[in-house]
Amino acid sequence: MHEFRVTVGPASFRLLSQWARPLDQMRALYADYPTPEIVDYTVRLEATSLLRRFIRPSAAINGDYMLPDAAPLPADQGLLGLEMGMNLQMALGWRRQMILHASAVERDGKALIMTGESGSGKSTLSALLGINGWRFMGDEFALIDPASGEAVPYPRLISLKNEAIAAMQESAQEAKFGPLMKGTPKGDIRHMVPPREAIAKMTERAKPVLLLFPRFGHEGAIRDMPPSETFMRLTQASTNYVALGEAGFEAMTKFVQDVPARAVDYRSGEEAMELVEKLWEELS
Amino acid sequence: MPLFRAEAADALITRPLDAMTLIYQRRSGITHMVAEPIPEILSAMGSEAVTAKLLVARLAKNFDLGPQKQAEAIVADRLQELADLGLVEQVGSPDA
Amino acid sequence: MKDGRLLVTALRDPASTAALDADGWIALLTMARAEQLIGTLAFRLEGQPMPDGIAAIFEDARTNADYQRKTALWEADAARRALASYQGKVVQMKGTAYVAEDLQAGIGRSIGDLDIMVEEDDLREVEKLLLAAGWEWVKEDEYDDAYYRDHMHELPPLIHKTRDRMIDVHHTILPKTAKPTPDAKAMLGNGIIGSDGLAVFTPADMVCHSAAHLFADGDLAGGLRNLWDIYCLLMEFSRGSDSFHAELQSRAQHHQLEPAVSRAIRLTGHLYGDSKAPPNITDRFYIRRLTARNGCGQQTRKFTRFAFYVRSHLLRMPPMMLAKHLWTKWRKG
Numbered sequence: 117m118h119e120f121r122v123t124v125g126p127a128s129f130r131l132l133s134q135w136a137r138p139l140d141q142m143r144a145l146y147a148d149y150p151t152p153e154i155v156d157y158t159v160r161l162e163a164t165s166l167l168r169r170f171i172r173p174s175a176a177i178n179g180d181y182m183l184p185d186a187a188p189l190p191a192d193q194g195l196l197g198l199e200m201g202m203n204l205q206m207a208l209g210w211r212r213q214m215i216l217h218a219s220a221v222e223r224d225g226k227a228l229i230m231t232g233e234s235g236s237g238k239s240t241l242s243a244l245l246g247i248n249g250w251r252f253m254g255d256e257f258a259l260i261d262p263a264s265g266e267a268v269p270y271p272r273l274i275s276l277k278n279e280a281i282a283a284m285q286e287s288a289q290e291a292k293f294g295p296l297m298k299g300t301p302k303g304d305i306r307h308m309v310p311p312r313e314a315i316a317k318m319t320e321r322a323k324p325v326l327l328l329f330p331r332f333g334h335e336g337a338i339r340d341m342p343p344s345e346t347f348m349r350l351t352q353a354s355t356n357y358v359a360l361g362e363a364g365f366e367a368m369t370k371f372v373q374d375v376p377a378r379a380v381d382y383r384s385g386e387e388a389m390e391l392v393e394k395l396w397e398e399l400s
Numbered sequence: 401m402p403l404f405r406a407e408a409a410d411a412l413i414t415r416p417l418d419a420m421t422l423i424y425q426r427r428s429g430i431t432h433m434v435a436e437p438i439p440e441i442l443s444a445m446g447s448e449a450v451t452a453k454l455l456v457a458r459l460a461k462n463f464d465l466g467p468q469k470q471a472e473a474i475v476a477d478r479l480q481e482l483a484d485l486g487l488v489e490q491v492g493s494p495d496a
Numbered sequence: 497m498k499d500g501r502l503l504v505t506a507l508r509d510p511a512s513t514a515a516l517d518a519d520g521w522i523a524l525l526t527m528a529r530a531e532q533l534i535g536t537l538a539f540r541l542e543g544q545p546m547p548d549g550i551a552a553i554f555e556d557a558r559t560n561a562d563y564q565r566k567t568a569l570w571e572a573d574a575a576r577r578a579l580a581s582y583q584g585k586v587v588q589m590k591g592t593a594y595v596a597e598d599l600q601a602g603i604g605r606s607i608g609d610l611d612i613m614v615e616e617d618d619l620r621e622v623e624k625l626l627l628a629a630g631w632e633w634v635k636e637d638e639y640d641d642a643y644y645r646d647h648m649h650e651l652p653p654l655i656h657k658t659r660d661r662m663i664d665v666h667h668t669i670l671p672k673t674a675k676p677t678p679d680a681k682a683m684l685g686n687g688i689i690g691s692d693g694l695a696v697f698t699p700a701d702m703v704c705h706s707a708a709h710l711f712a713d714g715d716l717a718g719g720l721r722n723l724w725d726i727y728c729l730l731m732e733f734s735r736g737s738d739s740f741h742a743e744l745q746s747r748a749q750h751h752q753l754e755p756a757v758s759r760a761i762r763l764t765g766h767l768y769g770d771s772k773a774p775p776n777i778t779d780r781f782y783i784r785r786l787t788a789r790n791g792c793g794q795q796t797r798k799f800t801r802f803a804f805y806v807r808s809h810l811l812r813m814p815p816m817m818l819a820k821h822l823w824t825k826w827r828k829g
Contacts, residue, residue, distance in 0.1 A: 117792060128549070130522065132792055153518045154549035158526050158793055180529040180793065211556035344420035344433060351431070358429065359563045362413070365424040365431055369415050428570040429563065430659075484630070486574060 117160070121151055125270040125318050126213070126259065127206060128152035131198050133161040135173070138194030145195075145273055145294050145307060148315045157181075157209060159201035164188050177201045181208035193297050196305055199273065206257055206270075207355040213259035213268050214360055214367045217353040220253035220267050220324075221245045227267040227322035228396065229258050229375070230330055231353050237332035237388065240280040243308065244385050245392065247288045252314040253322070262360065262367035265374065266321040271314045273307040281306045283385065326399055327377040328392070334381035336391060341377040401453060402493040404479050406445040412487075414439060428486060437463075441478055442487070449491045452476035499796065500720060500787030503527045503537070504767045507724060510541050521550045523791025530793040531720045535561030535604030561604040568592045568607040571661050575612060576694050578629030582622060585695050587613040587687040589666065589705065593696040594725065601728035606721075609653065609662040613684055616667035623651060623665070631656050631663060669705050678708055678751035699733040699740060700747040707760040708753050719786045720767075727764040 117132040120139040133139050138161060159179040173191030179201050189197045206215065218231035219242035228250070230238040239255040246252030252271055259268040273294065276284050281304060285293065294307035309315075329341065329349065341349075350368060351357050357364045378395060382388040413424040421439045423432045437459070444458045452475040456465060465471035482488040502524055506513050516524065528534040538557035546554075572592050579586055587593075589611040594602030614622050631654040651665040668680035683705065687695035697705055703726060710722040734740045748757035762779055765771030767786070775783060788797040 152549075154547055155522055156549070156553055158522070160792060160794070162794075178793070180526060209556065211559040212552065342419075343417040344422075347417065347422065348433065359560060361429050361559075361563055361566070362424065362426065365413065365422075369417075369422060372417065427566070427573075429566045430570075483577075486570070486577065489577065490580075 120146075121155055122146045123150040123152045124202075124272045125254070126268055127157070127210065127270070128155040129202050129205070130155040130158045131161075131202075132158065133175075133194060133198070134163050135161065135175070135191055135194055138175075138191075138198055141195045141294060142198060145292065145309055148309075148312065149318075157202070157205035159198055159205060161191075161194050161197050161201070163191075177204075179205055181205050187301075189300070193300055195294060195307070196297055196300055199275065199307070202272065203256060210259075211356060211360065213261050214357060214364055215355045216258040216260060216350060217256070217355065218258040219255045220258040220269070220322075221250040222253055222267075222269075222320075222322040223250050223396070224400075225322055226325040226400075227253065227258075228326050228328065228392070229267065229324050230328045231258075231350070232329050232331060235332065236330050237382070237385075238330055239275060239277075240284070240385065241330055241388050241392075243274045243276070243280075243284055243310075244287065244389060246274075246311055246314060247291070248389060251317060252310045258324075260324070260367055260371060261321065262363045264321070265323065265367065265370055267324050268321050269314070269318045271310045271318050274310055276306050276308055278303045284308055324371070324375050326395060327371075327375045328395070329377070329379040330388060331379065331381045332388075333383060335383065336387050337381040338391060338395065339379040341379055343372040343377075346372045346377040401451040401476075402479075403449040403451055403491050404445070404483060404488045405449045405491045406442050406447070406482075406488045408447065412442070414442075423487070425487065430486075432485065432487065437475075438478060438482070441475065441482070445488065452479055455479075498790060500527060500531070500789040502791070503531060503533065503720065503789070504787065506537060507533070507540055508768050510544050513541060513544055513546065518547065519791075521547065525550070525553060526791055526793040527789050530789055530795075532606045532718055533721050533724065535564070535606055536721070536724060537604070539604040558604065561606070564605075564607050565595045565602070567661070568595055568610065571610040571656075571659070571663070572596060572612075572694060573692070574629070574656070574659070575610060575626070575663060576692060578631075579622060579625050582614075582618070582625060584615050584618050584622075585684060585687055585689065586693075587684055587695045587697060589613055589697075590709070590725075593702065596690065596694065597696055599728065600732050601725040605725070609664050611664045611666060613666040613669075613680070613687075615681075615684060619651060619665065619667055623654075626654055626663065626665070630658060634662070669708055676708065676752040676756070678704065678753055682750070698747075699729070699737075700744045701751075703729050703733070703744055703760075704747055704751050704753050704757060707748075707756040708751070710760060711756045716782070716785050720789075723760065723763055723767060723786065726760045727768040730761065730764060 117134060118136050118139045120131045120142050122129055131139060131142060157180050161175045162178055164174045164176045174188045175191045175194050175197050176188045177186055177197045177200060181204055216231055218229050219238045220227050220229050221242050230241060232238050242252060242255045253267060254270040255274045256272060257270045259270055261268055292309040297305045347368060357368060376399065380391050382391060407425065411426050415422040420433050420435055423434060440459060441455060444455055452472050455475050456468060456471045459465060479488060483490050506524055528537045534557045538554035541554065568591060572588050588596055591602065591605050591607035592610055594605060634653050634655050653662050653664050655662050669678050670676060683697055683701045686698050686701060688698060689695045706722060706726050706729065710719060744757065748754045763782060766775050766779065766783060784797060788795055790796050
């Protein structure tokens with residue numbers, strides 16, 4: 117098996133693959149990230165059968181934590197498979213911080229957290245802010261430290277889907293992009309390497325001061341969200357809230373009591389960024 | 401009328417948020433989000449086994465509960481729901 | 497050591513891990529996760545010197561084991577409340593029983609579904625009470641349902657609609673089609689009722705059940721964990737009573753489980769204990785199967801595994817019935 121190890125924020129991975137190509141792609145994209153000696157998780161990309169290693173190769177995603185019914189991917193989407201495998205290890209295994217399915221950016225030492233269903237635009241929005249004066253902290257998971265309440269960066273590769281791909285290539289011309297993968301289960305996907313600063317500062321935590329629930333495709337609007345609704349939504353957006361027990365309850369309660377939350381509707385990236393800047397200014 | 405006993409007070413963490421209150425149950429690790437009169441019922445239960453009737457008598461000192469029979473029916477329903485969640489337990493019925 | 501013996505050695509002799517380098521630790525952790533023994537290992541190695549990165553992983557594993565323990569006990573308690581009006585005995589089985597009894601086998605153990613056992617004649621009543629308390633059938637399928645009822649040793653699994661947890665209600669300990677026929681009625685009848693009203697098997701029956709489960713009711717997948725359970729039970733029970741081994745022999749014979757229990761005792765000695773005698777040929781085959789795991793987390797020795805798979809199906813079902821079973825499955829696609 118071919119092997120590649122990488123550290124993203126507080127977590128380290130060992131990626132194993134029967135094919136060299138997906139790991140070569142990973143190596144190029146993660147070139148600026150540290151290489152760990154000890155890893156938290158192993159992800160394996162394996163042929164579904166001996167024959168399938170060569171003929172219409174099909175890759176099963178396995179690892180320390182697996183879903184019983186995870187469908188295999190065509191081997192030329194192996195990069196996507198490895199990224200999904202890494203996400204799954206975090207979602208099912210990580211207990212050191214509370215995981216929110218959210219993106220995060222930082223400015224002046226303070227963090228803005230954005231959460232919502234896929235399609236809400238939280239990922240693209242964090243990437244946009246990350247090249248417009250904010251430090252990108254992560255587009256998929258916001259890790260909240262139960263003891264301090266701080267957000268811990270997890271700046272993995274930014275996963276761009278469909279229309280967002282062209283838009284980001286236009287806005288971030290110096291950025292490094294992965295191969296364009298067409299016709300994945302989620303449509304077209306292309307990974308973008310986070311800005312250099314995001315990788316260099318991936319151990320620098322920040323205090324969350326604003327939580328947004330962005331929603332793409334609706335006329336620009338801002339609505340206050342009461343703590344109980346926020347609590348409800350965040351527990352549904354956390355993969356390890358329940359498993360953390362009392363520590364999770366305390367962390368989540370403190371978060372919804374301390375961090376103001378707003379639902380934000382928007383129709384374009386520019387509109388979203390304007391609304392974010394406006395809210396940020398009001399709160400500080 | 402069935403008798404119910406609440407979980408010991410230190411077995412629950414109660415955090416009022418806004419109109420809703422969070423209750424974390426240490427034994428199960430489950431978080432409940434409840435509205436009034438659930439926190440009031442739990443705190444009025446104390447540590448001994450009580451009936452809905454006794455609870456209404458206690459709650460009436462601090463709250464306007466309306467007609468007694470109606471209040472008893474409401475409190476009895478809430479107690480049954482709390483029992484289904486495992487936050488209180490039915491410990492017998494004196495008239496059975 | 498490139499196979500599961502790395503994990504076995506760490507469990508048997510925690511101090512031996514002092515010799516591991518970074519890659520050795522990673523191989524150990526990966527195997528332990530694949531064998532569902534990471535929580536057990538985390539508690540077993542607590543206090544041993546190890547790199548910080550490894551200690552953090554074990555800390556996660558202990559947090560997770562606490563959560564699983566709490567959830568298992570709460571599910572058992574939910575079943576107890578649901579069955580409050582049921583007069584018969586309700587025995588908690590496997591992992592839930594170990595944590596309920598605070599046994600060493602329960603420390604750090606991963607626990608999935610809740611397994612309970614009740615009198616066969618009372619299945620309908622128990623089923624009705626559970627359905628009334630929020631459990632529902634996992635899948636509505638007449639064929640599977642009839643198959644379970646006719647030949648297996650449990651009701652089709654039920655899942656709780658708000659807590660999303662499964663319960664398996666057994667009335668015997670092996671499928672009706674299996675060759676040894678343990679005296680389930682006696683196991684249930686002798687079950688010891690605890691202060692909360694739920695019961696567990698007697699120590700000897702607990703070992704018999706665990707051994708039956710390991711050898712007769714599966715393809716030995718996850719066998720290292722089951723064998724660790726048995727090792728812990730044997731150690732703890734024989735420390736607690738001089739007559740335990742005699743009692744175990746007699747119960748094993750009564751349940752037609754003498755071969756399974758003897759093999760389990762021998763294998764725990766070879767793998768986790770200090771047995772110096774070389775294993776016999778069949779035991780060697782079992783050891784090869786049990787330790788068929790590499791440092792990447794993959795199962796190895798496919799041929800041995802296949803032999804055990806066929807064997808395990810034959811043990812559960814006479815051949816004609818197996819053919820019929822598979823035919824129905826194939827037709828349904």
